[in-house]
Each structure stands twice: as structure tokens, then as C-alpha cells.
Amino acid sequence: MRFVVLRKVLIVEDFDDSRSFMKVVIESCGYLALEASDGIEALEIFKLQHPDIILMDISLPMVDGITLTKAIREIGDRDIPIIAVTAFGSLYRDEVIAAGCNGYLAKPVDPGDLKLLLNEFLNSDFNSEIHSSFPLSKI
Numbered sequence: 481m482r483f484v485v486l487r488k489v490l491i492v493e494d495f496d497d498s499r500s501f502m503k504v505v506i507e508s509c510g511y512l513a514l515e516a517s518d519g520i521e522a523l524e525i526f527k528l529q530h531p532d533i534i535l536m537d538i539s540l541p542m543v544d545g546i547t548l549t550k551a552i553r554e555i556g557d558r559d560i561p562i563i564a565v566t567a568f569g570s571l572y573r574d575e576v577i578a579a580g581c582n583g584y585l586a587k588p589v590d591p592g593d594l595k596l597l598l599n600e601f602l603n604s605d606f607n608s609e610i611h612s613s614f615p616l617s618k619i
Contacts, residue, residue: 486510486511486512487511487512487532487533487602488511488512488514488529488530488531488532488533489506489511489512489513489514489531489532489533489534489535489598489602490514490515490516490522490525490526490529490531490533490534490535491503491506491513491514491515491516491535492516492519492522492534492535492536492537492540492545492548493515493516493517493535493537493565494517494518494537494539494540494541496517498537498587498588498589499515499517501589501591502535502565502589502594503515505589505591505594505595506594506598508595509595509598509599511532511598511602514529514531517541518540518541518542518543519540519541519542519543519544519545519547519548520542520543522534522536522540522543522548523543523548523551523552526552527555531560532560532561532602533560533561533562533563533598533601533602534552534560534561534562534563535563535565535585536548536549536562536563536564536565536581537565537566538564538565538566538568538572538576539566539567539568545564545565545566546572546575546576546579547579549562549564549576549579549580549581550579550580552580553579553580558580561582561583561601562580562581562582563581563582563583563584563585563597563601564576564581564583564584564585565584565585565587565589566584566585566586566587567586567587567588572584582601583597585597
């Protein structure tokens with residue numbers, strides 16, 4: 481018997497519609513979507529499920545995405561790609577880089593951009609540096 485292990489994508493997003501939209505795109509790519517609606521729930525899922533990549537909303541209730549990213553990096557997981565997802569465009573660019581994000585997607589999320597990003601990070605030899613195919617100023 482052969483087992484297939486799906487790559488796990490943690491969506492951290494407080495708006496149900498946005499989270500559901502990203503889940504559909506993620507699952508259409510053959511990945512498993514994990515969902516969290518706030519920073520505290522996201523940290524618990526992160527610890528239990530060990531996702532392969534995190535899509536991190538910046539504006540979250542309870543614990544914001546920048547604080548949560550710093551917490552994940554302080555736990556010691558510097559290898560997992562964390563992508564900031566924000567409606568603020570490049571306004572938080574320097575702050576998300578300093579917090580430990582590897583890139584960002586602007587809201588509203590374009591499904592084509594999301595698919596490209598997932599493919600690039602999950603189907604290549606990723607290193608924890610800012611990924612050159614998705615510079616923070618591009619998306």
C-alpha cells in the first residue's frame with residue numbers, strides 16, 4: 481500500500497470569505513489547507529500540525545500576524561516559509577521582513593499568484609532567505 485503525504489498550508493485569516501477562497505485555491509493545487517481565524521488558534525495549529533508553509537494575515541484579532549511571525553521564529557522554526565497576506569500593500573514591507581516573513585501577497589489575493597507562490601515554495605528546494613522569485617516588492 482502506498483501513502484501520499486499532502487503538503488500542509490496553514491491559512492491564518494480572520495475573514496471567513498477570504499479564508500474559504502484561499503482554501504479552495506490551495507486544495508485545487510492538491511495541498512491540504514489548515515485554517516485559523518486568529519493568532520492564538522494559528523499558534524496551536526502550527527505546534528500540532530507542523531505546516532509546510534503559512535499564509536499570514538497581518539491584521540488579526542488577539543495576536544497580530546507580525547507578532548505571531550516573530551513568535552514562530554523565536555520557537556526556533558526558521559525554515560518554514562511565512563508569507564504575509566495584507567491589504568496594506570507595501571506599507572508594512574520592512575516590518576514583515578524584520579519579523580521573519582519570506583514574502584507577501586497583496587489582498588485581494590489573485591488565485592494565479594497564490595498558485596505560483598505555493599508551487600515555488602512547496603515544489604522547490606526552499607531556503608529560509610527571502611525567495612528571489614517572489615520578492616517582497618513584486619506581489
